[in-house]
Amino acid sequence: MSDARRVEPMTQLRGVLHVPGDKSGSHRALMLSALAAGESSIHGLSGGLDVTSTSRIVCQLGAQRHDDANVVHIEGPGDGLRASTHPLDCGNSGTTMRLIAGIVSGVEGEHALIGDESLSRRPMDRVAEPLNRMGARVRGSGPREHAPLYVSGSDTLHAISYHVPTASAQVKSAVLLAGLRAQGATQIIEDVRTRSTTEDMLRQAGVTLTSTDVGDGRHIVLQPGRPIPQHWRVPGDPSQAAFFAVLGLIHADADLVIQEIDTSPERIGFVGVLERMGGQIALRTGDGTTDLLCRSSSLHATEIHAREIPSVDEVPILTVAAAAAVGVSAFIGMGELRLKESDRFAGSIRLAQSLGCRVWSEGDDFFVEGVGDARRFNDFEVEAGLDHRMVMSSAAAAAAGHGCRIGGVETVSSSYPGFFDDLGSLQ
Secondary structure, eight states, X not given: OTTXXXXXXXXXXXXXXXXXXXXXXXXXXXXXXXXXXXXXXXXXXXXXXXXXXXXXXXXXXXXXXXXXXXXXXXXXXTTOOOOOSSOEEOTTOHHHHHHHHHHHXXXXXXXXXXXXXXXXXXXXXXXXXXXXXXXXXXXXXXXXXXXXXXXXXXXXXXXXXXXXXXXXXXXXHHHHHHHTTSBSOEEEEESSOOOOHHHXXXXXXXXXXXXXXXXXXXXXXXXXXXXXXXXXXXXBOHHHHHHHHHHHHHSSSEEEEEESBOOOGGGOHHHHHHHHTTOEEEXXXXXXXXXXXXEOOOOBOOEEEGGGSTTOTTHHHHHHHHHHSBSEEEEESOGGGGGSSSOHHHHHHHHXXXXXXXXXXXXXXXXXXXXXXXXXXXXXXXXXXXXXXXXXXXXXXXXXXXXXXXXXXXXXXXXXXXXXXXXXXXX
């Protein structure tokens, strides 16, 4: 097993912890700061490698960064971003590649976006198509436009009305960021509401944007303009909190507090799912921040629809919750999992099977018959490849159950470098 680590069961879990700054907010704070003219500050920036890739790229494009204690300062160039003579290395970050593609579509010149082996397998046609319609030229390899991605930017983009075919905050954000430099109003139509981080932060930065909920979806209209420098505060990442939330519920003796997390409605769908499963989990608000409280619970099966968690990022750890529950949980409409850092659809199934569950799939749905108690989990082995969420989901299952050996643990550095330290601090 590559870079393997043994995770032992933990007899008791107690503690208060902070998860890293929200990755979505961190990426966007860096990008909007670089697009603004002047200095912005960012408190709580994620230290993961994905966000580091974004930071490095915005500096390649002409922004400047300096750090002061726990605050990151970004100076956006007065005359705007400019093309780099070197490839823009996005590492393992799909968010970086898709959103930067939107930004450089409006920056005159040639831009090469590259990534690691895992990112180079992820489809980029979903951003290439609308950006090409706006007047950029975006091309990759094969019909799905895999990286390396080459973008010919234009300072004469034109606005479009775009109906996002598959729920994706990244695609929506790429188009909105390109729309900042377009002629006319850019319109986005979503059939399923995805995280509103981009819209919220654009408005905070002084960009004129309206957002209207329509049924289960949303209609967004953005006027072109340049962001204004801001003092950004990035809350804790709820998708990272989810690993500890599930661990706290399925462990036999746990009482945990996860402090100061982002509670945007599209980001905390997993909380409602776990409540529905009988979990003792609650959000506590005070002093302008929100903590997540969770303690040992007896879980029962439920039906989980992709629209409840539009990014589907929390599905692997919810699979662990389903494995500990009584009954058969159904994961409905989860095809998007196949297009993540790894095939998380297959990975989630393998993980549940490794824990001792009966699992089967039908099209884009899969079903997990739980063993009823995490103490009945198998001691197992898993190769996580280049997928940080599979590492952390496996570790949570191991800590509540009978341990496991995980290969590929180094990939947690992409999003949560201190994960194992935080896990160990709870004993």
